Amino acid sequence: MAGGAAAATGVKAAGPPLSKKQEYFAFALITSLFFLWGISYGLIDVLNSKVQKSFGITKLQSTMLQVAYFGAYLVFSIPASLFASRFGYRKAVILGLCLYCCGALAFWPSAHYEAYGGFVGSAFIIACGLATLETVANSYITVLGTPERAAFRLNFAQSFNGLAAFLGPLIASKTFLTEKEADSLTSVQYVYLAVACLGAAVAVLFLFAKLPEITEENLEDEQEAAGIADTRPLWQRKHTIFGFVSQFCYVGAQVTTATFVVNLFKESKHHAMTSSQAAEMLTYAQVAFMVSRFAATPLLHFFNPSLVLSAFATLCSVGAIVIASTEGHAMTAGVFMIFIGESVIYPTTFSLATSNLGRLSKRGAGLLCMGVAGGAAFPPMQGALADAKNTNISYMIAFAGFCVPIMYGAGMFFYTRRMAATVAQNLALQQEYAGNNLEKVDSTDKIEDSQVEAAIRV
Structure with missing residues (x-):
């Protein structure tokens, strides 16, 4: 289906009825959180290069920032x-913003006393908020x-x-990576x-804003309205568990790609750039990433999100191979292929893996966000390979992710097709019962066909 995973068209949204004005306001307020995440993420990658020089440490040692930052997830x-x-x-949200602010403020004493451990701790606190x-x-x-x-909304938000992610490196290039600040942490x-x-x-906005709450009961009602009956615990939802694995590997590849881009261009004999350049x-x-995300979002309205996911991940894999095996302009093209391909992968995986969870949606979201911890696992592996060989070859780690x-x-393509058929049959059964003026039965009794039951338990 074009907009989500096995979602039936015409099914009402979870939660209390909202006017368009209320829905747009809530959407805009929540979207501001993605901007905060993008700023922080864009800065942490460039900070990695800064601390290498400021503290005289190796690439592998500098990845402790990524380990702390993404390990917090x-x-x-x-x-x-x-x-x-x-x-x-x-x-x-308010709890997360408090932790976010505390982590950001903790960078001040860490920079003042030139304590690399303080940088690592600050990155951990700010990431707990994120x-x-x-x-x-x-x-x-x-x-x-x-x-x-769902997939369309999440990709748009x-x-x-992406808009904020490109601002991070831009701010860094004009502040703490300039020649004037080469030996100083003041700008940090x-x-x-x-x-x-x-x-x-x-x-402050969230403290005073009236944000419509969506409860677990609302989510369960939405599932019943869609004709989906599934009472299994979270760990038995295969599409969610495999989604976590995919998210872990993807985020690891994404983070380690961005972490070593500065080193990649600095060490290139063809480019020979300064840290600021x-x-x-x-x-x-990151601009290419942002433009691609905006441009690719409409695709999720017209094509199955699973196919879009596989296609863009393939582009990333090809880009990683190009970086590992070439130099010069071809290498640069490989970098841009990866950033363009990354644009829709995270939100599309998230929406697919948390679909059809009902009252488990919030806990499923927590599990998928745990997948961000892949950003702590992959940079040390790539850093070790870069120290042992070179930065280009180390991008084979990203390729694997x-x-x-x-x-x-590819797997979710077949899952969504079977779930869509299941939902359609369940809704048809509901209409048939209503047409015959039969008493409403529990949704768990509506699925009797063995093939339909198997489709739900994928």
């Missing part, structure tokens, strides 16, 4: 989802509206993440102070 995503389940989306925000925002966007448009202090102020401003190239690549979402997309 492994530690904090599930607690964040449980918090959201108990206290609601709005309070979870893990909370992502768990909430991704999940809320997917359920804020009709199910069949995540486009603003002020950049992250500004990030903290931005987070605080958004927190290499950061600008990363900015251009990009291959997994190709397979996941």
Whole structure:
């Protein structure tokens, strides 16, 4: 189906009825969180190159920033989802913004005392806040509206993440990566102070805004309206578990790709760039990412998201091979192929893997956000290979990661087709019962055909 995973057209959105004005306001407010995530993510990749020089450490040692930053998702995503389940989306957002601001402010003393451990700790705290925000925002966007448009909504909202992601390297190239600041961490202090102020401003908006809450009961009602009966625990939902694996490998490949782009252009004999110039190239690549995300989002309205996922992941894999085996302009083309291909993978995987979860949607969102921890696992592997061989060859690590979402997309194509058939049959049964004026039966009794039962339990 074009807009989601096995969602029946005409099924009403979960939660209380909203006017278009209320729905657009809630969507805009939640989308602002993606902008905050993009700013922070764009800065952390360039900060990796900065600390290599400032603290005189190796590429492998510098990846501790990524380990702390993305490892926080492994530690904090599930607690964040449980918090959201108990206290609601709005309070979870405020918690995430508080942690985000605290982490950003912690960079000030870390830079002042030139403590690399402080940088690592600050990255961990800010990422705990982001893990909370992502768990909430991704999940809320997917359920804020009709199910069949979930992938479209999430990709559109995540486009603003891409808008902010290119600002991070641009800000860094004009501040702490300039020749004037080559031996200083002062500009790092002020950049992250500004990030903290931005987070605080958004927190104030959420404190006073009236955000419509969507409960687990609302999500369960939506499932019943769609004719989907599935009471299995989360760990038995194969499309969600495999989605987590795909997300883990993809995010690992995405993060490690961006982490070493600055090194890639600095070490290239053909380019021979300074740190500031290499950061600008990363900015251009992030611009390509942003433009591709906006441009590719409409594809999810017309084509099966699973096929779009596999196609874009294939483009990333080809780009990684090109980087590993070439130099010069071909290598540059490979970098841009990856960033263009990455544009729709994360949000599309998220919407596919959290589809049809009902009251488990918030916990499923937490599990998918845990997949971001792949960003902690892949950079050390690539850093070790880059130190042992060279940065170009190390992109074979990214290639391996990009291959997994190709397979996941292919598998989900068949899953969504079977689920769509199941939903259609269940709705037809409901109409038949209603037409015969029969008493409403429990949705778990409507699925008697063994083939339909097997389709649901994929």
